[in-house]
Amino acid sequence: MLHTQIQITLRAAIREIAPGLDTGSIQVRPATDPKFGDYQCNSLIQLARELKKNPRQLATEVLARSDFSDVFESPEIAGPGYLNFRLLPATLARVLTTAAAGNHLFFTPTETPRTLVIDYSSPNVAKPMHVGHIRSTILGASLARIFELLGHRVITDNHIGDWGTQFGMLLVGWKTSLNREALLQDPLSEMERIYKLINAQSDPERPGFIEGTREQARAELVALQAGDPENLAIWKEMIALSQRQFDTIYGRLGVRFDHVLGESFYNPWLQATVDDLVKRGVARESQGAWAIFSDGTLPPKDDPFLTQRDGEWHPNPFLIQKADGGFNYASTDLATAQYRIETWAPTDIVYVTDGRQQLHFQQLFASFARWKPEAAATVRMHHIWFGSILGEDGKPLKTRSGENIRLSELLDEAEERALKVVTEKRPDLDDAARREIARMVGLGAVKWQDLLPNRQSDYVFSWDKMLALTGNTAPYVQYQSTRAGKVVRDAGETNLVVAPGSLTESAELALARHLLYFGTTLEGAVAEFRPNYLCNYLFELASLYSRFYEQCPVLKAEEPIRSARLCLCVLTTRVLRQGLSLLGIEAPEVM
């Protein structure tokens, strides 16, 4: 796209001036203000300092060796040494016309495709999915779609929690307290109930404490891990019941996975993983458990295996096998990383989890690099973390009765609220049509609220905010796309051409310019794993369209303005729909 073209030209010119220089820092961005043109480059100032040159002088020299004459007006040097680029009307017309013809949508696929394994959602078996799962699920799915659109190979993997100590309690509960009828009615609630019941019975501090329950749970867990047929059968049934719930929710959210390899899948390799780590001298025995300690290659401050107490640095080991012989998620994650690299040869492995696991992933990545240096050198591992969801009181989110808010209930409520608005706004539509619009609008609102904030911010949950249907929300963007789509439908057959110079109004030009920035926005979103850049872009595009729509009649305009404006409507519709779909949000034809 255009910003890359400018970048390439500038970099070539700089290499002429200063051969051998790394020009990676030369960045071209959309102009911050229309009065500065359409694109700007601020990087020369810093470069001038490195070259010990006057920035404006350097800018002059660079421009003397660059030719933009076919595409831009002659670039201006402004302020301390900014370069400002203004599109020729013919260039704008050409880019819009080729896009309208379907040749591109303001982005180009990458020239260096990567293979990414993206690990997200990861719900637990036998527990209802709650709002806490939404960020990982929505964020991971969105990132997967954006990478894919830009031409990367994406492998999504749902690493579900289908193994672990909680099954000891669940098995005791299943055998002693299961209500079969309740299980048929609502399996997740019943499994949750028996888990909580046994959990309370195991805790001497709690009222329902029963001597020996904890030991019983441990025994059931050991039996399960040893392959006891009865326990295995119950365990499989719990997974099947849970998977049905996952499928329902993922279906509603429009989320899918290439693989669902839960923790249990890696069981067969765990002992070998720990043995190999010990054999290679990475892990050693400590207090009966097996753990990875600092190898002293990093300064203590940056070493994830050290922590400071009372002014002294103490070991902060990564535990990979418990003293009782059981494995934990450290060993599972190490085996998982190994499996993924062997199986898919990825360039990147992306873990989308909450920020509280940062230390775990630092230790995991460092441990893996020491265990498999050759494999680790072929892959970048990213912990893409996000903030916690808090209640209105700033504490971890719970309902009044202390329960988690169920994801299914949140989605139901979203659709109900949207239906009220649709019914009010569009009494002329039939019931089925209203419900379908309400579904897209309600779910869109939820996803938008989740993706709009910077992912690292903590997140204060409120029904009103999560389900907001006005302002900076998905329904606003969806609404603008229906307005644009309606104009296009009403136009009938048209020659989609933007004649050079036919766009002159500031509302037209601002809209057109913003369409061109779609590609650079996607690149930015992918570079930092931040779909909120795309949300901001789409809201801005929708706002610019709305202004254009108020100020510039389309169908009543004279040619060639009519065609040019219609092109803007067509392209706005396409970019909004494409952008929303990357966020997992559907766009109705009418609202």
Add this chain to the structure above:
RNA sequence: GCGCCCGUAGCUCAGUUGGAUAGAGCAUCUGCCUUCUAAGCAGAGGGUCGCGCGUUCGAAUCGCGCCGGGCGCACCA
């Protein structure tokens, strides 16, 4: 104690590897539907970007020190 993160308008938050006059939504106030959908548009008010020092042409952004808050730190994930 150490580490990570946060502190921006009344409220909730953006701010794209340091850039030009710090933005949006909500809320409040004023206008705009006989003209392609008013789930909309135009406008107004509202800021010592927690505080201080530093780095430099230039800091909400980088460094150091405080103040305030959240999270994590050995057998849960």
